[in-house]
Amino acid sequence: MATPDQTRVPLTSEEEGLKDLNADYTERYGFHDAENYLFKAPKGLTRELVEKISEFKNEPQWMREFRLKSLDHFLAREMPTWGSPMLAEVDFDNIHYFVRASEKPERSWDDVPDDVKKTFDRLGIPEAERSFLAGVGAQYESEVVYHQVNKDLEDQGVIFLDMDSALRDHEDLVREYFATIIPANDNKLASLNSAVWSGGSFVYVPPGVQVEMPLQAYFRINTENMGQFERTIIIADEGSYVHYVEGCTAPTYSSDSLHSAVVELIAKPGARIRYTTVQNWSQNVFNLVTKRAVAEKDATVEWVDCNLGSKLTMKYPSVYLMGERAHGEILSIAFAGKGQHQDAGGKIVHVAPNTTSNIFAKSISKDGGRSSYRGLLEVAKGAGGSKSKVVCDALLLDEESRSDTYPTIRIGEDDVDVGHEATVSKVGDEQLFYLMSHGISEEEAGKLIVNGFIEPIVKELPMEYAVEMNRLIELQMEGSIG
Amino acid sequence: MTSLLEVCAVDELQPGSCRIVEWDGDQIGVFNCDGEILAMEDRCSHDGAPLAEGVLDPDSCTIECPRHGAIFDLRTGIPTTLPAYIPVDTFPVVVEDGLIKIEVD
Numbered sequence: 001m002a003t004p005d006q007t008r009v010p011l012t013s014e015e016e017g018l019k020d021l022n023a024d025y026t027e028r029y030g031f032h033d034a035e036n037y038l039f040k041a042p043k044g045l046t047r048e049l050v051e052k053i054s055e056f057k058n059e060p061q062w063m064r065e066f067r068l069k070s071l072d073h074f075l076a077r078e079m080p081t082w083g084s085p086m087l088a089e090v091d092f093d094n095i096h097y098f099v100r101a102s103e104k105p106e107r108s109w110d111d112v113p114d115d116v117k118k119t120f121d122r123l124g125i126p127e128a129e130r131s132f133l134a135g136v137g138a139q140y141e142s143e144v145v146y147h148q149v150n151k152d153l154e155d156q157g158v159i160f161l162d163m164d165s166a167l168r169d170h171e172d173l174v175r176e177y178f179a180t181i182i183p184a185n186d187n188k189l190a191s192l193n194s195a196v197w198s199g200g201s202f203v204y205v206p207p208g209v210q211v212e213m214p215l216q217a218y219f220r221i222n223t224e225n226m227g228q229f230e231r232t233i234i235i236a237d238e239g240s241y242v243h244y245v246e247g248c249t250a251p252t253y254s255s256d257s258l259h260s261a262v263v264e265l266i267a268k269p270g271a272r273i274r275y276t277t278v279q280n281w282s283q284n285v286f287n288l289v290t291k292r293a294v295a296e297k298d299a300t301v302e303w304v305d306c307n308l309g310s311k312l313t314m315k316y317p318s319v320y321l322m323g324e325r326a327h328g329e330i331l332s333i334a335f336a337g338k339g340q341h342q343d344a345g346g347k348i349v350h351v352a353p354n355t356t357s358n359i360f361a362k363s364i365s366k367d368g369g370r371s372s373y374r375g376l377l378e379v380a381k382g383a384g385g386s387k388s389k390v391v392c393d394a395l396l397l398d399e400e401s402r403s404d405t406y407p408t409i410r411i412g413e414d415d416v417d418v419g420h421e422a423t424v425s426k427v428g429d430e431q432l433f434y435l436m437s438h439g440i441s442e443e444e445a446g447k448l449i450v451n452g453f454i455e456p457i458v459k460e461l462p463m464e465y466a467v468e469m470n471r472l473i474e475l476q477m478e479g480s481i482g
Numbered sequence: 483m484t485s486l487l488e489v490c491a492v493d494e495l496q497p498g499s500c501r502i503v504e505w506d507g508d509q510i511g512v513f514n515c516d517g518e519i520l521a522m523e524d525r526c527s528h529d530g531a532p533l534a535e536g537v538l539d540p541d542s543c544t545i546e547c548p549r550h551g552a553i554f555d556l557r558t559g560i561p562t563t564l565p566a567y568i569p570v571d572t573f574p575v576v577v578e579d580g581l582i583k584i585e586v587d
Contacts, residue, residue, distance in 0.1 A: 073551075180563045183551025292564065320564060351567050380568060 030252030070194030099141035134213035166202030181264040200230030221250035236271035265293035297323030318347035321355035336369030345375035365401035381412035516540035527568035
């Protein structure tokens with residue numbers, strides 16, 4: 001009788017290669033700079049600190065009151081008991097909630113403090129800005145240190161600022177939308193963000209303006225036990241278009257950091273917003289985020305959400321289709337390696353009739369990593385004529401890894417067309433054999449299978465990000481034959 | 483066919499306060515919003531929380547749900563913020579002979 005070891009299917013070379021995805025994280029992103037800060041709050045969250053943050057930023061009274069009310073909500077609410085058992089490890093007392101590295105956002109990289117500039121050089125941000133971006137915001141710890149937008153966009157009335165500056169320079173506009181999509185009491189982590197938010201982006205695109213090249217924000221954590229809480233609002237006025245891309249990395253430490261963002265998007269009638277995230281936090285970061293969009297009549301919102309890093313991510317970008325013929329799209333890709341849990345997915349709520357949506361979620365789990373798809377598709381009463389399709393696929397690279405699916409579907413109308421598909425697969429010998437029998441090498445066959453698996457989503461990334469994502473995968477798969 | 487449900491004497495419902503009445507297995511909140519008497523279903527359409535336990539804003543005549551922060555317009559029952567998106571019922575208010583009454587089906 002065969003022993004369990006003898007019957008175990010050996011890993012293919014490409015599976016072995018993919019198991020090392022992000023193995024070079026420490027050299028590429030996991031460094032940290034010396035701390036020459038203007039202010040670093042001691043660990044812990046207090047009412048005095050919340051007041052101090054508001055004072056530092058010279059905020060209007062209503063924002064200060066909003067923060068303090070949010071703090072009360074945060075303290076009153078328990079942590080969620082669903083999602084991941086890792087949530088119990090979050091230690092809110094062991095976090096620095098506010099760290100200021102520089103005086104203000106600069107418009108020239110030459111004016112950014114040297115150490116900080118060198119870090120962003122190393123991350124390739126100024127180069128990306130020169131090559132293919134219409135505007136860039138770079139956040140280091142709690143605040144934006146660099147911000148620039150193309151002059152011709154500014155001349156057309158496009159506003160792209162860090163949130164702190166937007167509150168100061170466009171207070172009425174910010175106040176009109178702030179916390180209208182994600183109220184302060186929406187959930188515990190949104191309450192925390194609402195109390196201590198700092199940095200993030202404010203984007204307003206006037207009617208009819210098409211912002212052809214992406215606006216980008218890059219978020220970098222540097223110190224240990226850091227809490228980063230950016231707040232972003234994007235308003236695309238009637239018939240306009242904008243693509244916003246964000247990336248993030250952090251140093252590798254042995255103790256934990258916390259990232260909890262709140263993002264609110266409004267696509268007015270006929271407008272389109274695409275929001276792309278390439279999340280690559282180090283594996284000591286808890287990444288607990290609330291992202292929600294409203295699409296009005298004939299408008300479109302697309303979330304392209306790539307989760308590569310972090311210790312635990314819980315993030316479910318959502319679209320509320322509030323106007324007739326609105327469209328929502330969520331493309332989600334998650335890699336979960338050793339010690340990681342990617343609890344990702346999305347929510348679409350059809351409120352108005354004749355609305356449409358798609359959710360495509362792909363996950364790859366390796367080395368005992370765990371990925372989950374958690375989603376909601378809801379068609380409310382009155383949303384007749386709506387159509388939706390949800391596809392969630394999981395690829396497991398070994399027997400130690402895990403994938404779960406928690407889909408919820410709630411339909412309140414008879415006249416709808418809703419589909420849901422889910423698959424779980426392994427890069428199998430049969431697939432490899434099939435491709436190899438057509439003259440393709442084993443290594444190429446493996447790449448084709450994995451790339452084919454994630455292609456629907458990677459092809460939606462801006463070119464340089466797609467190249468980077470593919471590079472990360474291919475790097476690990478090359479040279480691992482024999 | 484509608485009927486009138488008695489709530490309380492006008493003097494007993496001071497500005498900023500609320501009274502709950504039961505009708506047909508549901509609860510209805512009757513609010514004094516800076517002198518204006520308004521009646522609305524006391525159940526948030528998002529997650530069923532009791533709206534009357536939330537924060538009343540007399541300037542905007544709205545109530546904020548205590549559970550997740552959705553804001554409802556007391557005059558129309560329409561939510562002005564997510565996560566609620568389905569309106570709740572409102573009920574016409576009649577004040578006669580010093581008594582607050584609401585019209586119910």
